[in-house]
Amino acid sequence: MESLTNRSKVTGNKKMSFLEWIYLPAVVKGLYITIKHLFRKKATISYPEEKREFSPVYRGLHVLKRDDAGRERCTACGLCAVACPAEAITMVAAERKPGEEHLYREEKYAKVYEINMLRCIFCGDCEEACPEEAIFLTNRLVPSEYQRNDLIYCKDILLEPLDDAKRIDVSQRQTPAVKEFKKNKLLFHNK
Amino acid sequence: MVFLFYLLTAIMLISALMVVFSRYPINSVIYLIICFLMVAGHYILLNAQFLAVVHIIVYTGAVMVLFLFVLMLLNLNAKIDTHRSVLIRIAAVVSGGLLFLVLVAALKGSLTAPLSGKFDSSIGLVKNLGMVLYKDFMLPFEMSSVLFLSAMVGALMLSKRQ
Amino acid sequence: MEANDLIFKIILLFLVFIITLLVAMYSTYAERKVAAFIQDRIGPNRAGTFGLLQPLADGVKMFMKEDIIPLHANKALFVMGPSIAMTTACLTGVIIPWGGELNIGGKIYSLQITDLNIGVLYIFAMVAIGVYGIMLGGWASNNKYALLGSVRAASQMISYELAMALAITALILKTGTLSLRDIVAQQQGWHWNIFYQPLGFLIFLVCAFAETNRAPFDMPECESELIGGYHTEYSSMRLGFYLFAEYINMFISSAVLATLYFGGYHMPFISHLGLSANTVVMLGTLFFFIKIFLLIFFFMWVRWTIPRFRYDQLMKLGWKGLLPLAFINIFITGLVMILL
Numbered sequence: 001m002e003s004l005t006n007r008s009k010v011t012g013n014k015k016m017s018f019l020e021w022i023y024l025p026a027v028v029k030g031l032y033i034t035i036k037h038l039f040r041k042k043a044t045i046s047y048p049e050e051k052r053e054f055s056p057v058y059r060g061l062h063v064l065k066r067d068d069a070g071r072e073r074c075t076a077c078g079l080c081a082v083a084c085p086a087e088a089i090t091m092v093a094a095e096r097k098p099g100e101e102h103l104y105r106e107e108k109y110a111k112v113y114e115i116n117m118l119r120c121i122f123c124g125d126c127e128e129a130c131p132e133e134a135i136f137l138t139n140r141l142v143p144s145e146y147q148r149n150d151l152i153y154c155k156d157i158l159l160e161p162l163d164d165a166k167r168i169d170v171s172q173r174q175t176p177a178v179k180e181f182k183k184n185k186l187l188f189h190n191k
Numbered sequence: 192m193v194f195l196f197y198l199l200t201a202i203m204l205i206s207a208l209m210v211v212f213s214r215y216p217i218n219s220v221i222y223l224i225i226c227f228l229m230v231a232g233h234y235i236l237l238n239a240q241f242l243a244v245v246h247i248i249v250y251t252g253a254v255m256v257l258f259l260f261v262l263m264l265l266n267l268n269a270k271i272d273t274h275r276s277v278l279i280r281i282a283a284v285v286s287g288g289l290l291f292l293v294l295v296a297a298l299k300g301s302l303t304a305p306l307s308g309k310f311d312s313s314i315g316l317v318k319n320l321g322m323v324l325y326k327d328f329m330l331p332f333e334m335s336s337v338l339f340l341s342a343m344v345g346a347l348m349l350s351k352r353q
Numbered sequence: 354m355e356a357n358d359l360i361f362k363i364i365l366l367f368l369v370f371i372i373t374l375l376v377a378m379y380s381t382y383a384e385r386k387v388a389a390f391i392q393d394r395i396g397p398n399r400a401g402t403f404g405l406l407q408p409l410a411d412g413v414k415m416f417m418k419e420d421i422i423p424l425h426a427n428k429a430l431f432v433m434g435p436s437i438a439m440t441t442a443c444l445t446g447v448i449i450p451w452g453g454e455l456n457i458g459g460k461i462y463s464l465q466i467t468d469l470n471i472g473v474l475y476i477f478a479m480v481a482i483g484v485y486g487i488m489l490g491g492w493a494s495n496n497k498y499a500l501l502g503s504v505r506a507a508s509q510m511i512s513y514e515l516a517m518a519l520a521i522t523a524l525i526l527k528t529g530t531l532s533l534r535d536i537v538a539q540q541q542g543w544h545w546n547i548f549y550q551p552l553g554f555l556i557f558l559v560c561a562f563a564e565t566n567r568a569p570f571d572m573p574e575c576e577s578e579l580i581g582g583y584h585t586e587y588s589s590m591r592l593g594f595y596l597f598a599e600y601i602n603m604f605i606s607s608a609v610l611a612t613l614y615f616g617g618y619h620m621p622f623i624s625h626l627g628l629s630a631n632t633v634v635m636l637g638t639l640f641f642f643i644k645i646f647l648l649i650f651f652f653m654w655v656r657w658t659i660p661r662f663r664y665d666q667l668m669k670l671g672w673k674g675l676l677p678l679a680f681i682n683i684f685i686t687g688l689v690m691i692l693l
């Protein structure tokens with residue numbers, strides 16, 4: 001058979017030479033290799049203290065964005081839930097009451113918004129589908145839990161905090177084309 | 192010392208009896224091991240360290256391990272049935288009794304004869320033992336080694352034939 | 354024996370016991386660190402600085418685990434197994450000469466608990482009894498993997514004991530004594546036995562690996578075929594005892610190797626430094642331990658380098674490789690002894 005790479009080795013019960021037969025040279029060679037590794041730089045990253053640098057487009061824990069005035073962007077249109085291949089998203093819509101304009105951007109909003117992190121495959125389709133730029137995947141990790149229920153994330157975890165300092169910046173995740181598009185203030189989307 | 196002697200002897204006798212009386216072969220083997228260890232203890236009391244250690248290595252360490260080995264593989268976990276025919280029982284009693292008689296007869300002479308000289312506490316040490324084995328008893332010693340060699344060759348031959 | 358001597362011996366006994374346990378404890382830690390470093394990781398580093406408290410954490414964990422005795426196990430033997438393994442492992446430390454002779458107030462104290470004139474054989478006796486711990490434990494578990502593991506362990510140990518004994522026979526031919534203290538005394542300066550008995554050393558080393566059930570000869574517990582080998586059914590501290598016994602065995606066999614082949618507590622050139630006799634003795638003990646630790650490291654280094662043997666290869670190596678080699682070694686040693 002023709003080999004795909006040139007790294008393959010022909011094996012078989014070929015007669016061993018004396019040096020091979022006593023194994024010791026091979027053993028010493030192996031010992032030399034392992035002792036070299038003893039002094040190598042270690043590959044470990046001590047996780048909670050040190051963090052590995054993530055790619056800016058890493059797809060981790062979702063965030064429900066607020067706009068600059070701190071209003072929730074999500075309008076409970078349900079497009080993300082439809083787009084989700086894993087059917088991880090559920091939501092309950094509600095109508096905005098007068099006097100709540102500072103809380104919700106549109107007149108409809110998601111009263112309940114849940115993502116089941118056990119089902120989610122972090123494909124990012126929800127982010128693609130959202131017309132409101134309300135949901136983004138971030139480079140935060142989803143920790144493990146002891147209970148399945150604890151992995152159904154509600155708005156209290158998903159929603160971006162109001163506090164300016166704790167805002168989650170997703171501008172890194174946007175391609176230059178998107179940024180260019182956003183400059184066009186005439187579009188409703190970017191208002 | 193005397194107390195130790197009696198302690199060792201008591202344990203040895205009890206375990207030796209248990210070898211015969213216990214129902215599970217594995218337990219018999221373990222009691223035999225204990226018995227052998229006690230014998231080694233007796234050797235040490237006589238200051239025969241070499242004999243004691245060799246006794247442990249050969250009997251406890253090798254022979255009994257082989258016994259245990261066979262028993263393990265035979266799976267004699269279940270109680271073996273004790274129903275034997277009467278004839279076999281009588282035969283066993285008779286042959287055992289005969290052996291006992293022979294032993295008593297053999298020991299009778301040695302017990303009545305006076306102990307020759309004082310007890311030499313260094314008799315069991317390697318050096319003296321080597322002197323005795325390789326000077327006074329050279330021929331029998333070498334003969335026995337030839338015997339072992341022939342036993343080994345015989346075993347090899349038997350296994351090779353298959 | 355005077356009261357002074359007796360007290361000294363008892364203190365020494367306790368010291369040796371505690372040091373043995375401590376070294377075994379930290380060997381588990383060292384093993385994990387060495388494994389990690391060889392595999393480009395950093396190993397345990399959470400319990401204490403550099404993970405130095407890890408052995409304690411492991412010990413606590415072992416004690417807290419549920420102790421299970423299988424329903425159809427032979428209870429007495431099941432309990433006996435680990436204890437035998439542990440006891441015999443500890444007992445060998447008694448005859449190792451840990452150092453020279455201290456001179457305190459005109460009295461001589463030897464840093465060896467007892468100097469049997471058959472010291473070398475005593476080691477074999479303890480190894481021979483140690484087999485029972487594994488055999489009985491494995492059989493009593495009433496589990497086929499455990500049984501297979503223990504049968505393997507027993508046959509492996511018996512097979513390699515032979516080659517080991519023959520390798521030592523050649524050494525004894527050269528030294529002319531069975532006492533470990535005398536053997537060490539002969540190796541003053543650079544007269545280490547490894548230079549006179551290189552082949553014997555190699556055989557002994559390989560056999561030591563096999564006797565301690567260390568990789569590449571860890572057939573009795575080889576995880577990929579036998580789950581856990583002879584300790585498959587063990588849990589909690591009984592399992593801990595078995596694992597611990599393995600590390601004690603490693604420590605003791607390193608000590609024996611250092612004693613027999615690496616000059617024991619002798620340090621070359623120390624006599625030229627002009628130190629007081631007692632300092633030399635203390636330094637000698639230190640040096641002895643350094644040798645032991647290097648050997649333990651070697652044990653680990655090999656474990657994380659060489660893959661496990663197949664069982665028939667193991668037997669072939671023992672009976673057809675090492676045994677004839679040991680005979681040849683004896684023959685050559687004898688010839689050289691006669692000719693020189």
Ligand code: SF4
Nearest residue numbers: 084120121123124126
């Ligand atoms: S990332 Fe994919 S799987 Fe996860 S919620 Fe969004 S669409 Fe569903």
Ligand code: SF4
Nearest residue numbers: 074075077078080130
């Ligand atoms: S996150 Fe976006 S797509 Fe999903 S419901 Fe809200 S607005 Fe619609």
